[in-house]
Amino acid sequence: MSEHDDAPDTGFRAQTDLVRGGQARSPHNETAEALYLTSGFVYTDADEAEAAFQGDRPRYVYSRYANPTVATFEARLRRLEGAEACRAAASGMAAVFAAMMSQLKAGDRVVASRVLFGSCQYIIAEILPRFGVEVEFVDGAEPARWERALSRPATLVFLETPANPTLELVDIAHVSQLAHAAGARVIVDNVFATPVLQRPLELGADIVVYSATKHIDGQGRTLGGAVLGPSDFVDGPLFTFMKHTGPALSPFNAWILLKGLETLQLRVERHCDNAQAIAAFLAEQPGVTKVLYPGLAAFPQHELARRQMARPGPLIAFEVDGGKERAFKVLNALHLVDISNNLGDAKSLATHPATTTHQRVPAEERARIGIGDGLIRLSVGLEDVEDLKADLAQALGR
Numbered sequence: 001m002s003e004h005d006d007a008p009d010t011g012f013r014a015q016t017d018l019v020r021g022g023q024a025r026s027p028h029n030e031t032a033e034a035l036y037l038t039s040g041f042v043y044t045d046a047d048e049a050e051a052a053f054q055g056d057r058p059r060y061v062y063s064r065y066a067n068p069t070v071a072t073f074e075a076r077l078r079r080l081e082g083a084e085a086c087r088a089a090a091s092g093m094a095a096v097f098a099a100m101m102s103q104l105k106a107g108d109r110v111v112a113s114r115v116l117f118g119s120c121q122y123i124i125a126e127i128l129p130r131f132g133v134e135v136e137f138v139d140g141a142e143p144a145r146w147e148r149a150l151s152r153p154a155t156l157v158f159l160e161t162p163a164n165p166t167l168e169l170v171d172i173a174h175v176s177q178l179a180h181a182a183g184a185r186v187i188v189d190n191v192f193a194t195p196v197l198q199r200p201l202e203l204g205a206d207i208v209v210y211s212a213t214k215h216i217d218g219q220g221r222t223l224g225g226a227v228l229g230p231s232d233f234v235d236g237p238l239f240t241f242m243k244h245t246g247p248a249l250s251p252f253n254a255w256i257l258l259k260g261l262e263t264l265q266l267r268v269e270r271h272c273d274n275a276q277a278i279a280a281f282l283a284e285q286p287g288v289t290k291v292l293y294p295g296l297a298a299f300p301q302h303e304l305a306r307r308q309m310a311r312p313g314p315l316i317a318f319e320v321d322g323g324k325e326r327a328f329k330v331l332n333a334l335h336l337v338d339i340s341n342n343l344g345d346a347k348s349l350a351t352h353p354a355t356t357t358h359q360r361v362p363a364e365e366r367a368r369i370g371i372g373d374g375l376i377r378l379s380v381g382l383e384d385v386e387d388l389k390a391d392l393a394q395a396l397g398r
């Protein structure tokens with residue numbers, strides 16, 4: 001818990017904490033959380049400034065270090081996750097980069113799952129080796145590959161489950177056990193599951209990272225990110241790294257994300273209702289050769305999904321017969337669902353990973369990890385599910 005996260009634990013259940021957790025009202029007793037849109041703070045005298053910089057007294061010094069609105073967001077997300085500490089960042093990638101760079105040094109070894117969000121893959125494959133970090137990618141769904149990679153000492157394990165865009169799962173409990181035996185900490189990118197559906201820390205992981213841009217905001221308004229985990233890391237090396245390198249979340253964006261948290265659970269439940277119905281619907285459509293959704297009994301890791309997720313999540317991928325040409329036709333024929341590489345919005349969004357989010361991945365690697373030219377990723381929104389079905393049916397019918 002950070003020095004500014006001083007609101008007492010309430011003993012309330014998760015949904016109550018999502019609405020009220022971490023709120024410290026100003027002397028004006030506002031209903032909504034106060035927005036402290038300020039870069040700095042003032043001191044009554046020079047002695048107080050000296051004491052603040054010596055760290056003698058916890059107080060706000062500068063919003064690159066900490067800010068009351070950002071701290072309220074961190075406190076609320078920390079409670080939901082059940083983590084000791086949380087630090088917010090300006091974007092999901094700022095959170096991922098800080099979570100790795102704050103603890104890696106030359107000579108360390110990182111093991112990661114192969115199917116990752118493009119920029120996470122870039123950091124591990126392209127940036128880390130430039131600083132003398134050894135990296136190895138494994139097929140995340142194959143326990144034996146993790147066993148082999150983690151039979152040697154490692155520093156960090158980075159994984160995403162469900163993974164973008166194939167929805168492939170990684171067994172968090174199993175990989176965490178192997179990682180700890182190899183001396184590694186485990187970072188889970190939990191964006192596709194959201195903090196409502198999957199609790200990596202309870203499954204044995206050490207650190208959780210979010211792009212709050214996705215379902216935490218959930219309404220397509222702002223970028224944001226967060227790192228959660230043990231206090232000795234989050235309030236120690238991570239805080240020091242972030243304080244000096246500057247990926248701070250703006251107080252205004254933190255305020256938007258706070259309001260997003262209030263409705264997160266409600267929204268995610270409805271996203272899941274819609275996604276389950278759409279996945280079943282797509283599986284019956286002619287010309288759809290494959291539907292990847294952890295909630296379908298035919299999904300290869302359906303059992304693992306049931307074991308480690310409360311519900312199978314808001315994202316679906318499906319493959320149409322006829323490769324890129326047909327996939328483009330389907331996307332271009334959609335009236336209601338928008339074409340967008342973003343996800344986690346109230347509006348349903350569809351994208352063609354092979355030519356957008358995963359364009360940078362070489363074609364043979366894309367084929368290997370299951371990103372075919374006919375694959376479409378669908379972030380199921382909050383519209384009426386019957387309207388979504390009708391739109392997909394007419395687009396597929398063309």
Ligand SMILES: *Cc1c(COP(=O)(O)O)cnc(C)c1O
Nearest residue numbers: 091092093117189191211213224
């Ligand atoms: C979007 C996303 C990120 C990056 O988050 P930004 O907020 O866009 O920087 C990282 N991981 C996953 C799985 C994502 O979907």
